[in-house]
Amino acid sequence: MLVLGIETTCDETAAAVVRRSGEGPGEVLSNVVRAQFEAHAAFGGVVPEIAARAHIDALDGVVAKALADAGVTLDALDGVAAAAGPGLVGGVIVGLTSGKALALVADKPFSAVNHLEAHALTARLTDGVAFPYLLLLASGGHTQLLAVLGVGRYLRLGTTLDDALGEAFDKVAKMLGLGYPGGPQVELRAASGDPARFAFPRPMHGRAEPNFSLSGLKTAVRLEAERTAPLNETDVDDLCAGFQAAVVDVVANRARAGARAFAERFGAPSALVVAGGVAANGPIRQALQGLAGDLGVPMVAPPLALCGDNGAMIAWAGAERLALGLVDDLDFAPRPRWPLDAASAAPGAKA
Structure with missing residues (x-):
């Protein structure tokens, strides 16, 4: 299973292609990350409006490079995944909308990925952890x-x-x-x-x-x-x-x-x-x-390249979900807050 993943929840514009072949580790065929450190450095933190505009400017090129680096075309994919939250909603909308459009154009199943779940499953991509x-x-x-x-x-x-x-x-x-x-x-x-x-x-x-x-x-x-x-x-x-x-x-x-x-x-x-x-x-x-x-x-622990936000983790989470038949509709809405397990949150804790 080949899946393209798109990540835009904060200040990294990222896309990657991964291959899932079974229950063991996956294979990262490409992993392109464009950071925005310089754009935000003067503010001492991420400015949501600046981040969203930077995602718009960069995402098409990042996706094209991810496909080229992997040596695959859009038609060769088995699915498209995009982070749908949690995160800065402007950035989430950019990546989620692009992922939906690519899935629609290529007639591929779509997976709306929880950014936290993608981090949670990275150890299975890299090490096949049971x-x-x-x-x-x-x-x-x-x-x-x-x-x-x-x-x-x-x-x-x-x-x-x-x-x-x-x-x-x-x-x-x-x-x-x-x-x-x-x-x-x-x-x-x-x-x-x-x-x-x-x-x-x-x-x-x-x-x-x-x-x-x-x-x-x-x-x-x-x-x-x-x-x-x-x-x-x-x-x-x-x-x-x-x-x-x-x-x-x-x-x-x-x-x-x-x-x-x-x-x-x-x-x-x-x-x-x-x-x-x-x-x-x-x-x-x-x-x-x-x-x-x-x-x-x-x-x-993931290799350093997969510790921060990246497209490979989104693609892998999408592949894991799609392998179980979990396909999302193209009207899936962005979620600025999306806890993995809200029911067990400590009183007063952040989601």
Whole structure:
């Protein structure tokens, strides 16, 4: 099964072609991503109107390159998938409308993909991970611990009560005058810093319920920065190192709580999986590798090219759904909010 996937939920215009041949890993035939970092850098974050216009300008060329790189024509595809949410609605509309048009013109089945489900299923594309598995989904907009039971079957075990992990990295980077996106900048500066200089809190550490809270940690960084100002380069390095060390401790502790909650309901997971943009952070990956070793299960993280938003994950999720006969109508509406498992959301938590 060959599927074209389109992703436009935030500030990456992406398209890819993947092949699904059975229950094992898939094959990425092409994966084209056009980022918009320069367009948003001056604002310290993504501006929805700018992102939507950039998607309009770029998407036709990105799709054409994805097909050319894969060496296939539109007629050779078995289906078309597009992210239908959650995300910035202007961008979602651009990709979703284009995906529908391509499916209509080529007379191919269409799949409207949940962006979060695409992240959740990436480990099956890359490693053929069997259900059920424990997933930490961590990005700029989402932080969730999920039991992934099957395609379309997700139980949210824990989530953030305020900031997402990637959002916290970006906000700390902005307050310290670092570039956008903030996560890679904080990780880079932390590598040269002293993580023990500043005593930052570990919010929710030790709680039984596997939820996250990052706003208090972010505030603690701001207060220390204000007390230390004016900041020199060493101060910035140390603040980044202390913040990242606190985040790593929190992630490992919360994931351990998630593993206990998973085991109570479903037994041992087949793997501990981390996905989303924050999965590219080296110290977080190392901490989760250690936790997986304690649990006696493999830790699976996508290659760096598939950690951020990309078309390959959309194409794969579409292929998984289409293989089960799950075809969507062309009147499927964009969904700015689309939780995988709203019923299990913690009180007051972000969807």
